[in-house]
Amino acid sequence: MKTILKNIDYLVTMNEKRDELEDAFVVVQDGVITDVGTGTPSPGDIEIDLSGRIILPGFVNTHHHFYQSLFRSVKEVASAKLFDWLVFLYERWKNLDNEAIYVSSKVAICELMMSGVTTTTDMLYLHPKGRSEFIDSEIEAARSTGVRFHPTRGSMSLSKKDGGLPPDSVVQSEREIIEDSVRLIEKYHDRGKNAMLRIALAPCSPFSVTEESMIRTAELAEKFDVLLHTHLAETRDEDDFCIQKKGLRPVEFMDKVGWLNRRSWFAHLVWLSDEDIRKLSENDCGVAHCPSSNMRLGSGIARVKEMKEAGMRISLAVDGSSSNDTGNMLLEIRNALMLQRVLKGADALTPRDVLEFATLGGARVLRMDDFIGSVEVGKSADLAAFRLDTLSMAGGLSDPVASLVLCDPHKSDMVMVNGKIRVQNGRVIDSELPGLIKRHNEISSKLIGGEY
Numbered sequence: 001m002k003t004i005l006k007n008i009d010y011l012v013t014m015n016e017k018r019d020e021l022e023d024a025f026v027v028v029q030d031g032v033i034t035d036v037g038t039g040t041p042s043p044g045d046i047e048i049d050l051s052g053r054i055i056l057p058g059f060v061n062t063h064h065h066f067y068q069s070l071f072r073s074v075k076e077v078a079s080a081k082l083f084d085w086l087v088f089l090y091e092r093w094k095n096l097d098n099e100a101i102y103v104s105s106k107v108a109i110c111e112l113m114m115s116g117v118t119t120t121t122d123m124l125y126l127h128p129k130g131r132s133e134f135i136d137s138e139i140e141a142a143r144s145t146g147v148r149f150h151p152t153r154g155s156m157s158l159s160k161k162d163g164g165l166p167p168d169s170v171v172q173s174e175r176e177i178i179e180d181s182v183r184l185i186e187k188y189h190d191r192g193k194n195a196m197l198r199i200a201l202a203p204c205s206p207f208s209v210t211e212e213s214m215i216r217t218a219e220l221a222e223k224f225d226v227l228l229h230t231h232l233a234e235t236r237d238e239d240d241f242c243i244q245k246k247g248l249r250p251v252e253f254m255d256k257v258g259w260l261n262r263r264s265w266f267a268h269l270v271w272l273s274d275e276d277i278r279k280l281s282e283n284d285c286g287v288a289h290c291p292s293s294n295m296r297l298g299s300g301i302a303r304v305k306e307m308k309e310a311g312m313r314i315s316l317a318v319d320g321s322s323s324n325d326t327g328n329m330l331l332e333i334r335n336a337l338m339l340q341r342v343l344k345g346a347d348a349l350t351p352r353d354v355l356e357f358a359t360l361g362g363a364r365v366l367r368m369d370d371f372i373g374s375v376e377v378g379k380s381a382d383l384a385a386f387r388l389d390t391l392s393m394a395g396g397l398s399d400p401v402a403s404l405v406l407c408d409p410h411k412s413d414m415v416m417v418n419g420k421i422r423v424q425n426g427r428v429i430d431s432e433l434p435g436l437i438k439r440h441n442e443i444s445s446k447l448i449g450g451e452y
Contacts, residue, residue: 003028003381003419004044007051009388010400011036014057014360014374018352020401026055028381031194031419036375052389053413054400056355057374058118058382059329060362063229063267063288065320066108066122066138067093067101070444072325082235082297082323086165089322092447094128094169098137100443105141107440110428111327112318113147116384116412118422119362119372120147121317123229123267125154125204127180128170135184139197145430146422148195148382150366152202152229153181157213163245164208174213177203178220185224193371194380196418200227205234206253207241214257227263227367229288233276234268235299251276260285265365267317268293269307270300277303277310286313286365289357291335292326293319305340305348315362316354333358334405351405385414387426 004027011024013036027035027044035041071092077085105122112120120142124134135151142149155177158164164171181201189199201217203209214230221228233239233250246253251272254260260279265286272280280287289302307314316332318324333354340348363373371380386409387393388400396403403409415423422429430436445451 001029001046002034002044003046003048004041005048005050005055005383006041007049008055009052010054011375012054012056012355012401013376014356015376024055026375026381026383028416028419031381033375033377033379033381036377050385050414052387053385054388054404055375055383055385056116056404057359057372058384058415058417059116059358060315060366060373061112061117061120061317061329062265062286062315062362062365063290063317063319064108064112064120064122064327065124065322066105067096067124067126068320068322069104069108069111069327070100070440070447071322074322074448081237082299083165083237085297085323090166090170092450093126094167095447095450096126096128096134097131098134100447101134101137102141103436103440103443105138106145106436108321108327109142109145109147110430110433112329113145113415113423113428114411115327115329115331116386116415117329118148118382118384118415118417119150119366119368121150121152121200121229121366123152123154123202123204125156125202125208126170127155127172139188142197146417146420148372148380148417150198150200150368152200153184154202154204155213155217156204156208157210158208166208174210174216177213178216181217181220182224185226189224189226191225194418198226200229202229205231205238206246206250207238211246211257214259218258221263227265228259229265229267230259232266232269233271234294235297236271239271249273249276251279255279265313265315267319268299268302270294270302272303274306277306277312281307281310281312284313286315288315288317288365289336290317290319290324290332291339292332293323295335295339296325297323301339301343304336305344308349308353313361313364314357315365316358329358330404330409330411337405351402354405355401381416381419383414383416384412387413
């Protein structure tokens with residue numbers, strides 16, 4: 001079955017030359033792009049007229065906590081710093097069950113898709129005692145949406161009584177963590193090109209896992225050839241914690257436990273020295289920059305301009321809804337641009353820089369750039385379309401690529417993942433969504449109120 005996407009006003013390819021085409025077409029067959037060009041394509045089995053649209057590679061979200069969509073805008077911690085925010089919410093999160101994980105994951109993914117996301121990761125580090133297979137529940141949810149999914153098996157092994165932050169009720173032993181990590185990799189990890197599902201390993205942070213957990217997880221990732229992910233250098237409090245408990249700053253500690261390598265990508269990386277950036281770049285580490293979350297929690301401004309200049313792999317992410325309160329990738333793209341300009345000036349980053357972070361950059365961070373991140377022959381057909389004839393884009397057509405960032409397209413008009421349309425005419429194609437949102441709100445109310 002050959003699908004032709006034709007009459008595209010502007011096509012942003014993100015190919016090696018960064019070509020931007022007008023009056024373009026894309027040919028898709030069996031989920032793969034087979035032709036890209038301008039003018040009139042040869043006929044296909046299905047033809048979709050995308051006049052009045054701009055098309056980009058689908059956005060790649062590299063850090064999230066789906067379950068947190070149940071805990072948006074919690075009034076008790078709406079103005080709390082990270083550590084205080086965590087301590088309060090751990091007591092609610094410990095009551096999560098598999099239904100809550102499934103429902104919140106599907107809601108979070110649909111929200112991401114509405115802003116043009118076609119590939120997402122998720123860090124699920126909460127595994128309350130007596131509960132199991134949380135990752136399986138979110139994989140089930142992801143499969144029902146059709147998103148390309150790269151979940152990370154999160155973990156916490158350092159409880160409050162041992163000097164960490166989380167309560168005993170949500171931590172696991174190192175043996176439990178390793179055994180379930182192996183199970184998930186063997187059951188789900190797809191090493192093939194165009195994979196829809198891969199697994200990474202993700203101890204939560206230096207203040208919620210033991211040093212031994214970090215070392216053993218790195219060894220496991222090497223053995224099974226999977227990626228590594230964790231939070232790092234998010235706040236000054238974390239800096240102080242690492243120096244007090246480990247005698248090292250966060251990046252130095254990662255070096256000690258064997259995490260400075262090409263498998264690793266880190267969420268946030270706000271508080272970095274010049275030497276930290278040099279080390280991360282030299283060891284080919286990636287970053288998931290979460291500008292809205294960093295602003296929401298008052299964590300600081302990551303040195304993205306310097307990371308770019310150092311040649312680091314840079315991606316963008318929405319982070320969990322509890323610390324962002326939305327899952328809109330368009331906002332992250334715009335905020336990434338604006339936040340750098342606050343400190344570094346109007347020429348710190350360009351609109352095209354941040355669009356690259358959100359597409360090809362994300363693919364590189366997830367080591368999937370051999371088949372996603374750009375619109376090229378042989379790549380997976382993961383595409384996002386945005387209307388150019390909306391009120392908010394009016395007057396912005398002299399440079400519609402920049403206008404995607406500087407103006408406000410609000411939402412995607414069409415999203416295609418692996419050659420299948422998942423958002424059409426600005427709506428997620430899922431008849432269950434209204435009932436799902438209703439159930440999501442019911443679970444949220446009970447969890448926040450301590451009744452679940």
